[in-house]
Amino acid sequence: MPTTEDQIRQTLVQYFQTDQLLGLKEVPIRLPQPRATAPHATGMAQTTRETQTAAEVGGKSERLRLLDEKQVKTCTKCALSQTRTNTVFGQGNPDARLVFVGEAPGFYEDRQGVVFVGRAGELLTRMIVAMGLTREQVYICNVLKCRPPNNRDPAPNEIAACSPYLFEQLSVIEPEVIVALGAPAAKTLLQTTQSIGRLRGQFHNFHCSGVEGVGPATPLMPTYHPAYLLRNQAQKAKVWSDLQAVMRQIGLPLPK
């Protein structure tokens, strides 16, 4: 079993690059604790945003906290408020250069109130580690903040009601790159009906304004959702290719 961070990363890179099937419990990865406090800027973010003051970073953290505490946790804008156990706002570095956006909380996320902690969450964590990062250095959230019953697809009215929270999160964090995990996230953020199979593999322009061409654009890479990847391991090479494009975009060293 790999023990050092380098060994763990190398094992994960091999997993994504080859036909090797890796049992999810074979590589020790630290998962977040329930309701963990989002850490302030560390590591990668600190090295490249040296001009940003601690007050500014703290400001982002506070704005996200207020959005969560004052609006999302008490939200009843759609029927999912009737069936949720917890809202699931998001987790990570408020000053992250890279944000991952998924679809909606699942069973474990709903129970714990923490984003991406089930099997798909474990795989996402491994994808992040394979990129040479940690969950604490990026930010992770979903389109919906409440779980759809039986993990069904988000309904259009639920996306319409909830996506303003996501757009607000992204406008606060101002990431350099966004990764949309799966079709609902990609279609919501890009305001398109194209399939994830056609969208993935290239960068698209995301506008926080929600309107093409209005306001600054952020490069957005659509790729397959980790839950889909768990069922379709043959697609992992495509996901790894997408993640490497993201690494190049933000200047992260590619593994040998």
Ligand code: SF4
């Ligand atoms: S899914 Fe979003 S819009 Fe619906 S109740 Fe939850 S927080 Fe509100």
